[in-house]
Amino acid sequence: MCAAVALNMAAADISSPDGNLLLNVDVNAQGEPYYNLSYKGKPVIVDSKLGLVAKEAKFKDNFKILSTDTASFNETWHPVWGEYQDIVNHFNQLTVNLQNTDGLLMNVCFRVFNDGMGFRYEFPLQDKANYLAVLDEISEFNFPADHTLFAIPGDYDTDEYLFTEARISEMPEAMKKYAGRHSESQRTKDLEKTIQTPMLAKTDDGLYINIHEAALIGFPAIQLDINPETYGMKTHLTPDKLGVRGYIQLPFNTPWRTIIVSDDAREILASQLILNLNEPSKIEDTSWIKPMKFIGVWWEMFTGREKTWAYSDDYRAKPGVTDYTKLKPNGRHPANTENVKKYIDFAADHGIDAVLVEGWNEGWEDWASYRKNRQFLFDKHYPDFDLPYLRDYAKEKGVKLVMHHETAANAQDYERQLDRAFQFMKDNNYDAVKTGYVGAIIPRSEHHTSQGMVDHAQYVIEKAADYEIMIDSHEAPRPTGLIRTYPNWLAQESARGGEFESMGGNPPSHTAILPFTRLKGGPMDYTPGLFQLDLSYYNEGKTGKAMSTLARQLALYLTMPSPMQMAADLPENYQRFPDAFTFIEEVPVEWKDSKYLEAEPARYITVARQDKNSDDWFVGAITDDNARDAVIDFSFLEPGVSYEATIYADAPNAHYLDNQQAYIITKKKVNNKTKLKQHLAPGGGAAIKVSPIRK
Numbered sequence: 001m002c003a004a005v006a007l008n009m010a011a012a013d014i015s016s017p018d019g020n021l022l023l024n025v026d027v028n029a030q031g032e033p034y035y036n037l038s039y040k041g042k043p044v045i046v047d048s049k050l051g052l053v054a055k056e057a058k059f060k061d062n063f064k065i066l067s068t069d070t071a072s073f074n075e076t077w078h079p080v081w082g083e084y085q086d087i088v089n090h091f092n093q094l095t096v097n098l099q100n101t102d103g104l105l106m107n108v109c110f111r112v113f114n115d116g117m118g119f120r121y122e123f124p125l126q127d128k129a130n131y132l133a134v135l136d137e138i139s140e141f142n143f144p145a146d147h148t149l150f151a152i153p154g155d156y157d158t159d160e161y162l163f164t165e166a167r168i169s170e171m172p173e174a175m176k177k178y179a180g181r182h183s184e185s186q187r188t189k190d191l192e193k194t195i196q197t198p199m200l201a202k203t204d205d206g207l208y209i210n211i212h213e214a215a216l217i218g219f220p221a222i223q224l225d226i227n228p229e230t231y232g233m234k235t236h237l238t239p240d241k242l243g244v245r246g247y248i249q250l251p252f253n254t255p256w257r258t259i260i261v262s263d264d265a266r267e268i269l270a271s272q273l274i275l276n277l278n279e280p281s282k283i284e285d286t287s288w289i290k291p292m293k294f295i296g297v298w299w300e301m302f303t304g305r306e307k308t309w310a311y312s313d314d315y316r317a318k319p320g321v322t323d324y325t326k327l328k329p330n331g332r333h334p335a336n337t338e339n340v341k342k343y344i345d346f347a348a349d350h351g352i353d354a355v356l357v358e359g360w361n362e363g364w365e366d367w368a369s370y371r372k373n374r375q376f377l378f379d380k381h382y383p384d385f386d387l388p389y390l391r392d393y394a395k396e397k398g399v400k401l402v403m404h405h406e407t408a409a410n411a412q413d414y415e416r417q418l419d420r421a422f423q424f425m426k427d428n429n430y431d432a433v434k435t436g437y438v439g440a441i442i443p444r445s446e447h448h449t450s451q452g453m454v455d456h457a458q459y460v461i462e463k464a465a466d467y468e469i470m471i472d473s474h475e476a477p478r479p480t481g482l483i484r485t486y487p488n489w490l491a492q493e494s495a496r497g498g499e500f501e502s503m504g505g506n507p508p509s510h511t512a513i514l515p516f517t518r519l520k521g522g523p524m525d526y527t528p529g530l531f532q533l534d535l536s537y538y539n540e541g542k543t544g545k546a547m548s549t550l551a552r553q554l555a556l557y558l559t560m561p562s563p564m565q566m567a568a569d570l571p572e573n574y575q576r577f578p579d580a581f582t583f584i585e586e587v588p589v590e591w592k593d594s595k596y597l598e599a600e601p602a603r604y605i606t607v608a609r610q611d612k613n614s615d616d617w618f619v620g621a622i623t624d625d626n627a628r629d630a631v632i633d634f635s636f637l638e639p640g641v642s643y644e645a646t647i648y649a650d651a652p653n654a655h656y657l658d659n660q661q662a663y664i665i666t667k668k669k670v671n672n673k674t675k676l677k678q679h680l681a682p683g684g685g686a687a688i689k690v691s692p693i694r695k
């Protein structure tokens with residue numbers, strides 16, 4: 001027995017602080033490291049291999065465990081903004097130090113929390129390996145049975161997909177419908193059985209399992225290859241054009257691979273595990289980071305009125321043509337002085353912090369074409385957008401302008417302009433920017449989720465922090481909790497957002513699955529708040545409908561929380577429904593506490609959140625395309641205090657397809673004993689403001 005231990009240490013195991021999760025790590029007969037995980041005695045992950053293959057060295061087999069280290073950690077930290085003011089970071093840690101017969105060293109660090117676990121590879125400095133070109137990561141997530149999955153198809157370049165709900169064994173077949181469907185898609189043959197993370201699995205006996213990654217720095221994003229026969233999943237790293245997944249220099253720690261587990265769906269929503277696995281804020285003075293609500297000319301471009309980001313339709317605007325005053329304006333350009341002024345006035349009148357203006361700068365004439373003859377300039381405004389005037393006007397009105405940097409995926413060009421672009425923002429009183437990467441990445445050797453673009457995102461967010469600028473990034477790698485380290489990264493799109501309500505629609509289940517999946521990495525700039533949901537209203541040839549009731553649009557401010565939250569519709573539509581707009585005016589964007597009251601993935605979510613800056617609570621409830629009675633248990637309220645609830649709800653005959661704007665607003669006294677049954681229409685929702693009644 002002693003001899004066996006000398007050759008190879010016995011298996012290591014570790015449990016979560018509450019003892020519900022048990023992790024076991026060992027090496028098999030081939031010396032391949034593997035782990036398994038159980039929750040309350042039920043298998044979550046069965047034996048799943050670990051390792052990494054580089055061109056220069058294989059960290060895969062012939063390993064033995066040299067030693068193990070354990071540690072425990074328990075702290076409460078306070079994010080700059082978010083769903084909670086206090087976040088508990090409590091885990092037990094196990095590091096398994098491995099060496100293979102080639103003398104290569106690899107340590108795997110596991111952290112087991114009450115709500116799941118994370119692991120990462122920590123490659124120490126060593127003689128036999130230095131610079132590595134990573135070809136593959138072995139990490140497996142093998143399930144014991146054919147669970148139901150909620151996931152989007154694998155794709156190196158876009159995540160703007162609807163979710164598919166299917167058994168593991170059926171998922172590859174179910175995703176075939178997406179082949180070549182998306183304009184930005186770089187789906188290739190090797191992605192036919194691949195899904196993106198964060199994904200959610202539900203077992204037949206009621207376990208919920210979310211798999212994703214945390215702290216994606218200096219490495220490509222992960223996706224997961226499905227084996228439909230064994231119900232297995234294996235990490236699939238986004239490659240560059242040469243097929244290399246990542247270039248690393250040792251010592252190097254990979255991002256964390258994360259597994260959130262619970263038998264209560266609400267706990268998946270409440271989990272802060274991914275944030276906990278990220279480093280604390282690198283920004284010391286965070287006083288300049290300010291969550292905000294904003295409006296913008298943006299929806300004008302989506303309503304079917306043929307409005308454009310471009311000032312001119314003159315495609316002769318080739319490189320070298322710099323004098324825009326010589327181009328003929330197209331007259332369909334919302335980013336003009338008069339129009340933006342109206343938005344500033346509306347924001348000032350309604351307590352909205354900021355106005356986003358897309359299409360303000362030179363370069364849009366050719367932006368979506370793959371020729372990309374023109375590149376964007378981030379310090380040159382169009383002739384009809386009087387930036388100095390609007391800057392001063394907005395300041396006078398106490399409203400911020402939000403900058404827009406669409407790069408058309410020319411990341412390299414953006415990096416070259418970045419200092420100038422950020423300095424231009426500071427000089428003109430802008431402190432937040434929405435960035436965008438539409439199209440195939442330049443340099444062409446990179447994908448949206450390859451290491452080069454992960455590095456680019458880090459470069460941009462760090463540079464932004466230097467300039468005290470907040471970022472809302474679109475078409476960037478999916479978030480992995482880096483908002484903890486860089487709290488100036490307020491929001492990301494990185495999923496199919498509200499804009500698709502004008503391009504085929506988002507079925508109601510979409511916003512009932514995003515919080516279980518995509519939102520685990522960080523907040524989403526989903527752009528809620530559409531009141532004019534039937535687009536034929538605009539009488540400009542567009543017939544589509546947003547798949548939602550009006551009341552549901554209000555509830556999304558709670559179920560899709562973001563510190564940078566848009567009121568997406570046009571001011572004129574808000575003016576038609578001023579009583580409903582009151583909710584958008586009043587709903588906060590940062591929270592003291594959050595309580596998930598009811599939840600089932602892709603079906604329904606009911607959440608209560610306490611305003612960070614007052615004693616008010618706000619409740620949001622949504623359902624899928626089925627009507628539902630939400631049961632709101634107000635026991636979270638302070639005992640002995642009476643509250644007034646203002647309820648924005650679907651009218652009894654409301655429906656997300658043919659009676660979208662039927663809502664009713666009622667007031668009710670509630671206290672911590674109240675249980676309210678609240679009707680939600682098919683595709684509907686309810687939003688409630690709860691304020692203490694002061695005597």
Ligand code: NOJ
Pocket residue numbers: 298358406436438474475493499
């Ligand atoms: C795609 C973004 O998601 C959208 O919000 C933006 O308006 C366009 N790109 C133009 O930048």
Ligand code: CA
Pocket residue numbers: 160474475493
């Ligand atoms: Ca987008």
